[in-house]
Amino acid sequence: MDADVRDAILGHGPWPPPPVRDPSNRVAASAAAAVFGRTLFFDPRLSTDGTIACSTCHLPEFGYTDRRPVGIGLATTDRNTKSVVDARFNRWYGWSGATDSLWAASLRPLLDPREMGSAERHVVERLRNEPDLAAGYRRVFRESPDRVDDGRLFADVGKALAAFQNTLISRRSAFDDYRDALARGDQRAQSRYPADALRGLQLFVGRAQCNLCHLGPQFSNGEFDRVGISVRRPDGRIDWGRHDGIKALQSSRFSLLGRFNDDPSRSTAGSTRHVALTAENYGQFRVPSLRNVARTAPYMHDGSLATLTEVVRHYSTIDAVKLHLAMPHAHGEPGDDLPSRPIETFPRTLDLTEREIADLVAFLESLTERPRR
Numbered sequence: 001m002d003a004d005v006r007d008a009i010l011g012h013g014p015w016p017p018p019p020v021r022d023p024s025n026r027v028a029a030s031a032a033a034a035v036f037g038r039t040l041f042f043d044p045r046l047s048t049d050g051t052i053a054c055s056t057c058h059l060p061e062f063g064y065t066d067r068r069p070v071g072i073g074l075a076t077t078d079r080n081t082k083s084v085v086d087a088r089f090n091r092w093y094g095w096s097g098a099t100d101s102l103w104a105a106s107l108r109p110l111l112d113p114r115e116m117g118s119a120e121r122h123v124v125e126r127l128r129n130e131p132d133l134a135a136g137y138r139r140v141f142r143e144s145p146d147r148v149d150d151g152r153l154f155a156d157v158g159k160a161l162a163a164f165q166n167t168l169i170s171r172r173s174a175f176d177d178y179r180d181a182l183a184r185g186d187q188r189a190q191s192r193y194p195a196d197a198l199r200g201l202q203l204f205v206g207r208a209q210c211n212l213c214h215l216g217p218q219f220s221n222g223e224f225d226r227v228g229i230s231v232r233r234p235d236g237r238i239d240w241g242r243h244d245g246i247k248a249l250q251s252s253r254f255s256l257l258g259r260f261n262d263d264p265s266r267s268t269a270g271s272t273r274h275v276a277l278t279a280e281n282y283g284q285f286r287v288p289s290l291r292n293v294a295r296t297a298p299y300m301h302d303g304s305l306a307t308l309t310e311v312v313r314h315y316s317t318i319d320a321v322k323l324h325l326a327m328p329h330a331h332g333e334p335g336d337d338l339p340s341r342p343i344e345t346f347p348r349t350l351d352l353t354e355r356e357i358a359d360l361v362a363f364l365e366s367l368t369e370r371p372r373r
Helices: 003-010 031-041 102-111 120-129 131-141 150-165 174-184 195-205 242-251 270-274 308-316 320-325 354-365
Strands: none
Touching: 003 174, 003 195, 031 131, 031 150, 102 150, 120 131, 120 150, 131 150, 174 195, 195 354, 308 354
């Protein structure tokens, strides 16, 4: 195996990565908060009519998605339901990055009229007036919800929900076993990896260059891009993706720059502080993780591709000219001067054979976590 290919493969691990402390959420690592957050996640009382819970769209049996093209709560939404498994490793949340922390992302569906349709006042009243929820809050936050102002109490709901989601980490996959065997030079263990998945992996990090965006242990750079999927909704409206997400982030009371961040130094708010609206943001959507991707169909921000084969075929036949005419956007760190985006980082027509498409799908399926024993 070529050294560059080997290094690229090794760069997708090890898994799971070490936990990263979230100073913006004082209960992020609290076992009691995770238990309370799980209760809230499955509790429809937080919705306006008492019928919709977080788990209505994020079903455990479907990898915490809903297997629908777009989510349906109190009404039909515009975007595909993203899994919350491994969400703790994200930098931005949602397809458009409208929130910058897992706890703020957990608040957004509560207020969306198409999802849970609630209001801050309704949620905090439930915590104050429902004895079991009030007791759960006291156990976690060491004070009565009656003594906490509405804004902080509402933020704390998100922080408990985030503590639960922090426990949802995907298990190791066949790929992880192969990657670690490659790292230690164990050829016998490497031979257990299916031949078609290995061909697909070598294509993924080689000629197809999928790892330019789907990189690292989570198989995502966590940023945003255009990938040739229409931004026009069925009703004719336009979904501008990242551009609308930045506007929502900048207007949010619950961003990492706001008073509900538990970290006085705002040490994790650098990305939020430097993010800026530009024309390049129009029509960009977040690059998703590929872990457990075989369990989370359908795909893309609008759920328009039903199978992994359709996804790979989309990239095989993508209109590279149209994408190259779109305004280039470089992936960089906050505050950096962004150079023109290198042409080789654009999605491009791959012209894959049917066997290559099948091999890439076999590789993607090998990213599925192993069953619990």
